[in-house]
Amino acid sequence: MVDLEITRHARERTTARAIPPLIVEMIVEFGDSCDAGDGARKYALSKEGMRRLRRYAGHAVADEANRFRSRNAYVVAAHGRVVTAAFSSKPIIR
Template identity: 45%
Template sequence: MTQMTRHAQVRTQQRSIPPMLIDILLQFGESEPAGDGATKVFFNKTSRKQFKAYAGPLARILEEYLDVYVVVNKADQVITTAHRTERIRRH
């Protein structure tokens, strides 16, 4: 199980994000810097394909949850979780 701050635990529960999905996201997700040494991890097209190949039929059940992201600090703790409401812009 992934280490999560108290804030992340509360947000995960409030936003109905399954904890298993956070582990899957950290395993397959794409990451980019989020400021102050933190990293944002999310599913992009490639990571979605990798997850679907890995999960098989389970992927269909979890597909509605794939528009989430997590922010991880330098100590590899999840700081917060959220649903993506818009496209992640790359600089």
């Protein structure tokens, strides 16, 4: 898995939004990214990302991650640090 530092803000947000740290790591490791401004990247699980995750970790893990994908979970990271994680009303990446 990716070695990322989680900021205090991100830890507070993930706790408040019930996004487990392992899901955050999976989104960054297997998700696709787009520019989030100021050198940050926004990561979300796409269909292809879910296929990669399923091949790597199996169906049970991918099914759990898919619960968060279906709610449009995303992670913002910059310079090796997770800045925040949240749910979007619309898909970030298709």
